[in-house]
Amino acid sequence: MRPSLLDPLFSPITSLAGIGPKVAVLIEKVVPADLGDRAARVGDLMFVLPNSVIDRRNRPGIALSAEGAIVTLEVRIDRHQPAPRGNRSVPYRVFAHDDTGEIALTFFHAHAAYLEKAMPEGEKVIVSGRMEWFNGRPSMVHPDHIALASEADKLPLVEPVYPLTAGLSGKVLRRAIGQSLERLPALPEWLDAELMRRQSFPDFTAALQRVHNPADPIDASPENAAWRRLAYDELLAGQVSLALVRAKVRKLHGRPLTGDGRIVNALRAALPYQLTGSQQTALEEIDADLAKPERMLRLLQGDVGSGKTVVALLAMARAVEAGGQAALMAPTEILARQHMATIAPLAERVGIKVAVLTGREKGRDRAQTLAGLESGEIDIVIGTHALFQETVAFRDLALAVIDEQHRFGVHQRLAMNAKGQAPDMLVMTATPIPRTLVLTAFGDMDVSRLTEKPAGRQPIRTVTLPLERIDELVGRVRDAVAEGQKIYWICPLVEESEEVKLMSAEDRFASLQPVFGNRIGIVHGRMKGADKDEAMRAFKAGETRVLIATTVIEVGVDVPDATIMVIEHAERFGLAQLHQLRGRVGRGSKPSSCVLLYKDPLGETAKRRLSVMRDTEDGFVIAEEDLKLRGEGELLGTRQSGTPGFQVARIEAHADLLEIARDDARLILARDPELVSPRGEALRLLLYVFGRDEAVRLLRAG
Numbered sequence: 254m255r256p257s258l259l260d261p262l263f264s265p266i267t268s269l270a271g272i273g274p275k276v277a278v279l280i281e282k283v284v285p286a287d288l289g290d291r292a293a294r295v296g297d298l299m300f301v302l303p304n305s306v307i308d309r310r311n312r313p314g315i316a317l318s319a320e321g322a323i324v325t326l327e328v329r330i331d332r333h334q335p336a337p338r339g340n341r342s343v344p345y346r347v348f349a350h351d352d353t354g355e356i357a358l359t360f361f362h363a364h365a366a367y368l369e370k371a372m373p374e375g376e377k378v379i380v381s382g383r384m385e386w387f388n389g390r391p392s393m394v395h396p397d398h399i400a401l402a403s404e405a406d407k408l409p410l411v412e413p414v415y416p417l418t419a420g421l422s423g424k425v426l427r428r429a430i431g432q433s434l435e436r437l438p439a440l441p442e443w444l445d446a447e448l449m450r451r452q453s454f455p456d457f458t459a460a461l462q463r464v465h466n467p468a469d470p471i472d473a474s475p476e477n478a479a480w481r482r483l484a485y486d487e488l489l490a491g492q493v494s495l496a497l498v499r500a501k502v503r504k505l506h507g508r509p510l511t512g513d514g515r516i517v518n519a520l521r522a523a524l525p526y527q528l529t530g531s532q533q534t535a536l537e538e539i540d541a542d543l544a545k546p547e548r549m550l551r552l553l554q555g556d557v558g559s560g561k562t563v564v565a566l567l568a569m570a571r572a573v574e575a576g577g578q579a580a581l582m583a584p585t586e587i588l589a590r591q592h593m594a595t596i597a598p599l600a601e602r603v604g605i606k607v608a609v610l611t612g613r614e615k616g617r618d619r620a621q622t623l624a625g626l627e628s629g630e631i632d633i634v635i636g637t638h639a640l641f642q643e644t645v646a647f648r649d650l651a652l653a654v655i656d657e658q659h660r661f662g663v664h665q666r667l668a669m670n671a672k673g674q675a676p677d678m679l680v681m682t683a684t685p686i687p688r689t690l691v692l693t694a695f696g697d698m699d700v701s702r703l704t705e706k707p708a709g710r711q712p713i714r715t716v717t718l719p720l721e722r723i724d725e726l727v728g729r730v731r732d733a734v735a736e737g738q739k740i741y742w743i744c745p746l747v748e749e750s751e752e753v754k755l756m757s758a759e760d761r762f763a764s765l766q767p768v769f770g771n772r773i774g775i776v777h778g779r780m781k782g783a784d785k786d787e788a789m790r791a792f793k794a795g796e797t798r799v800l801i802a803t804t805v806i807e808v809g810v811d812v813p814d815a816t817i818m819v820i821e822h823a824e825r826f827g828l829a830q831l832h833q834l835r836g837r838v839g840r841g842s843k844p845s846s847c848v849l850l851y852k853d854p855l856g857e858t859a860k861r862r863l864s865v866m867r868d869t870e871d872g873f874v875i876a877e878e879d880l881k882l883r884g885e886g887e888l889l890g891t892r893q894s895g896t897p898g899f900q901v902a903r904i905e906a907h908a909d910l911l912e913i914a915r916d917d918a919r920l921i922l923a924r925d926p927e928l929v930s931p932r933g934e935a936l937r938l939l940l941y942v943f944g945r946d947e948a949v950r951l952l953r954a955g
């Protein structure tokens with residue numbers, strides 16, 4: 254049971270002043286925690302850390318302020334010049350001066366009453382914002398801060414800048430974060446005093462305060478002791494939790510799984526292709542693990558399109574051959590059904606019975622599947638997380654395959670499994686993460702890598718095209734359809750509150766339908782499950798040739814004869830996502846291409862991302878570039894800043910802490926395996942603070 258001390262951090266953010274359900278949805282987008290199905294909590298807000306700071310200590314005076322610089326000015330207000338009635342293009346101007354010169358403070362669509370109150374004529378006022386020159390005269394358009402000189406202490410000197418999303422203002426977010434810090438209870442120290450001294454770590458609360466209320470820009474940087482302290486806490490929580498999971502998982506006895514090869518060989522013979530060398534090697538490694546009496550905990554890592562599914566299938570076939578059952582858990586419903594569609598025909602040819610189980614299976618079908626799993630009549634079940642969350646009883650689950658694609662946080666699921674039966678575990682990931690990250694995200698699992706693509710694949714030709722030239726593109730797509738090709742056309746998710754006008758998937762569908770008639774389909778997240786299935790089926794079968802889609806198709810969708818991928822507003826997507834999306838084509842033997850449609854003007858980071866995409870198809874190279882470009886925070890709706898799987902730690906800045914945390918965790922658990930000493934008790938709190946509840950539950954009296 255979670256100590257009630259922590260309750261304030263676990264209440265929903267809507268319990269904060271000024272946060273209604275709508276704002277809450279926006280805040281959930283910038284919260285770095287992997288929220289999964291849950292709503293954001295007050296405690297998640299503490300870890301929304303600044304991307305950068307604005308230094309407002311620069312007070313050069315009007316005449317000496319450089320154009321474009323952020324400055325703070327103490328001025329006397331001379332005169333208000335309201336905008337003329339009925340002409341909204343002329344701004345409201347406030348003229349003011351200091352000892353060095355004069356300035357015009359400019360406001361569009363201004364609220365006159367507010368401005369008069371904030372800047373009374375004749376008064377001294379402090380304004381802070383970006384200096385501009387207009388018609389040769391100093392001006393400031395919409396100062397960020399305005400305060401009477403007598404209330405100067407209300408102005409932040411160094412202001413943190415947080416990641417934002419359309420519709421969410423920095424002010425609202427800052428207030429919410431401020432409230433979360435106020436609710437933080439006094440917590441006992443969980444770190445070793447000697448380590449804190451050596452690293453100059455402040456205590457947890459002080460560290461959060463310093464990062465959110467920097468007195469100097471350095472206070473809010475990841476290299477600073479305050480941020481490093483928080484990163485260390487997170488890494489330690491991760492390492493302790495992994496160590497706990499591992500200890501429990503390994504304790505549960507496994508059993509050797511071997512077979513006579515009858516089913517596996519028949520399956521291999523039924524495949525329409527030869528396995529690649531690395532598929533072959535991965536299977537040998539898996540077979541060797543399965544044959545051992547200990548439990549298998551293996552990660553199968555392979556870039557998009559490298560052919561992980563068939564490896565999973567053959568591993569599951571081995572488990573079945575050995576007399577057990579197997580389960581495959583997919584990250585999305587579409588993917589679960591797709592796996593079902595590819596696996597079922599092959600499996601049935603060799604006498605394996607397969608069923609699908611997701612939240613959508615209801616009534617008699619569901620009851621039948623559940624009964625089949627319990628009796629052992631069903632050999633392999635494919636589903637979503639519903640598989641493990643519910644009380645699905647197996648006769649004898651021998652192997653669980655978890656298709657993580659590019660999600661992280663697998664040890665929650667491992668922990669869940671540590672309680673029940675003790676199946677061998679194979680985790681599949683398409684994220685080409687560097688070794689250090691494998692260690693932190695997955696612990697010391699054994700790793701198999703698919704390093705080559707199936708034979709006969711051709712490179713994908715990637716081009717970038719400005720949105721204005723969309724007509725040319727439509728012409729080319731029309732030709733491609735006439736030749737019998739299949740085209741994905743991806744549109745970004747659009748929020749209702751979005752100010753910038755973007756084409757949504759539905760708008761794009763409507764605009765292209767006159768061109769393509771009944772050869773065009775659409776699939777997006779808000780459609781009903783059955784409609785999504787139908788759209789995918791029609792595209793797969795070739796009834797539709799152009800599929801307009803949102804990123805619901807990003808993960809793992811496999812239509813091998815699709816050859817063109819159009820990504821609209823490519824500048825809005827992260828590199829990892831672009832790579833995943835592009836990986837939907839180039840999966841067969843025909844040449845494929847990817848068109849990145851972008852809207853000018855492109856920011857520096859976006860430009861860089863698109864050029865990386867043009868230059869390489871190598872997932873590892875892309876992952877590394879991605880890490881470098883992260884944190885620049887110009888993306889919408891995606892958690893961009895930081896290292897995937899972490900809220901606070903940045904692998905570039907904190908890699909040195911990782912090893913220390915790992916050794917620390919080992920030492921702690923060697924001395925106090927159930928975390929019952931005073932420090933152990935404090936560490937339990939740390940685990941909760943970083944969302945490692947599953948790990949605490951594995952402890953005695955957890």
Ligand SMILES: Nc1ncnc2c1ncn2[C@@H]1O[C@H](COP(=O)(O)OP(=O)(O)OP(=O)(O)O)[C@@H](O)[C@H]1O
Pocket residue numbers: 526527528529532555556557558559560561562563683707708808809810811813836840
């Ligand atoms: N050895 C092989 N030779 C030829 N084709 C193969 C081979 N292995 C797999 N394939 C085919 O390659 C395609 C991609 O395989 P699969 O869907 O398993 O990829 P994946 O690794 O899951 O990639 P992603 O992460 O992009 O979903 C499938 O159409 C599959 O049938």
